[in-house]
Amino acid sequence: MxxxxxxxxxxxxxxxxxxxxxxxxxxxxxxxxxxxxxxxxxxxxxxxxxxxxxxxxxxxxxxxxxxxxxxxxxxxxxxxxxxxxxxxxxxxxxxxxxxxxxxxxxGGGRGGGQRQARRGADLRYDMEISLEDAFNGRSTEITVDVSGQCDACQGSGAAPGTAARTCQTCGGAGAVRAQQGFFVVERACPTCHGAGQVIAEPCGECRGEGRVDKTKTLTVNIPPGVDDGTRIRLNGEGEAGARGAPAGDLYIFLHIKRHALFEREGTTLHARAPISFTTAALGGEIEIPGIDGNPVPIKIAAGTQSGREVRQRGGGMPVLQGRGRGDMVVHLEVEMPRKLTAKQRELLEAFRETETGEECPQSTGFFAKIKQAMGG
CATH class of the missing domain: 1.10.287.110 (DnaJ domain)
Incomplete structure (x- = not known):
């Protein structure tokens, strides 16, 4: 057995x-x-x-x-x-x-020719959009120059009223073989150049290629939440294949313009907001415009230090092909006044006279350490 x-x-x-x-x-x-x-x-x-x-x-x-x-x-x-x-x-x-x-x-594998017709090349198109477009999504039209199917011969490459015939050299396989010792060497058919067919009367418009240069207007749908480098594929909108072969694809690469307020990190938006030193000391509220166009109130706690982050849940970018939104993180920067009126200076001098050192523990502790390091 x-x-x-x-x-x-x-x-x-x-x-x-x-x-x-x-x-x-x-x-x-x-x-x-x-x-x-x-x-x-x-x-x-x-x-x-x-x-x-x-x-x-x-x-x-x-x-x-x-x-x-x-x-x-x-x-x-x-x-x-x-x-x-x-x-x-x-x-x-x-x-x-x-x-x-x-x-x-x-120039092609075994059983080439029409059975393995080479599709058209894929093409690339770079598109720049705003951060608002990435947030909301949009539909836009683009114009591209690309080789498309010849209308005169419907992509066959043969003159109207005629048709391609099977290549007699390769029998339509698109390749011929020759034995060299143990090996069988296969190469593109010298008569049809791998097409498997011979066109006796080429089309006058495309010269037998089955494709001509065209200008096409295409609609591109950009979904909400796309990021820089997102790729959108338009099937069959690339270069047309020769003699009726399938067309390639068109790839749209998105690039997000630099925004005046926000910096993006995934679905999180970062913004820097200056606040006055009195608002930082006493607390208060500021408003910044959200990416959706609506004002976003930001509460400032009393005693806020420069560099503090305030996170606004759901104020960021939408999740691509998902649900929900990321967060918005506001980085607070305390701004010191550059010019003071006489009254303002008088009030600040009065405040300084009442300082005990407990108001700013970090600076008080810092100078105390320096004094100790210097030997008292």
Whole structure:
């Protein structure tokens, strides 16, 4: 009785591993046990065949689903994937390594052309908005210059009334192969340049590209709570793909203008507010404008020192795609008068005559320490 080794165990992967993890594990093992690196070693040859068989199954979503459900029984008695000789399986599997390493350089992978039509490029647009716009959210329009689908040929690249035909050189695959020893070298078809089709009569508007330069006006919806660097994606609004291939995406990068009053830290807004020394000493109340446009009363406790922070709950920025708002933190700065009237000076002189040192314990203690340090 033959014991079948689990495919995941062969590749050293968990059953929940994604395709990228499985492919990476296969490449390492296939390179390690490949016959060209282990000439005449039967054990390495057997391991290479086992690794290739495991990857041939797990790389295909349908085969993998069947294997996860039924195990090796899914491929017995003419099941899925049966019928291929071991030699062909090994050779095709190692071709996947070559494709993964050199595929982009060669202009497309196996089965390229129309089946792997290259989508258009993603584009970037930088937008500057105010902090108020970030707070409230807004809808705005932007104008971008981008290549779009050619209206004359509907993106096909062929002149109206004509159509592209399958490339006879590559049979529509977009790539041709040539065997060089053990390797199969794959490169873009020299006739269709990887498109898989040949256009006999190119469209006069786009010259066979299927796309032309256009100016588009797009609506951008900015949600409340966005921060500097927030990225908004507009699907399919990037560069059009050649000859009907899907378009790329347009990414809007937001930049928040510097605000006259507030500095932002996440959902918290910081503001600096100067107060008079009499308000700091006696206490009182000041008002500053909130980010929502409503005045915010700030209570000042008697004896407030410069640098004290007063936190206003819910006075900050909204949570992006969430509920509630952050806080507003007001940093109080006590301002000393620069000019005094004669009456004000008289009153302050009278106040100084009544000082006992308990009014300002920090300064009194500081000078007492200096006096002690200086030897009394």
């Amino acid at each position: 033959t014991t079948e080794i689990d495919y995941y165990e062969i590749l050293g992967c968990e059953r929940t591993a994604d395709h990228g993890t499985i492919k990476s594990a296969y490449r390492k093992l296939a390179m390690k046990y490949h016959p060209d690196r282990n000439a005449g070693c039967k054990d390495s040859e057997a391991k290479f065949k086992a690794v290739s068989e495991a990857y041939d199954c797990l790389k295909d979503p349908q085969k993998r689903a069947a294997y996860d459900r039924f195990g090796h029984a899914a491929f017995q008695n003419g099941g899925m994937g049966g019928g291929a000789g071991a030699g062909a399986q090994d050779f095709g599997a190692f071709s996947d390594i070559f494709e993964s390493v050199f595929g982009e350089f060669m």
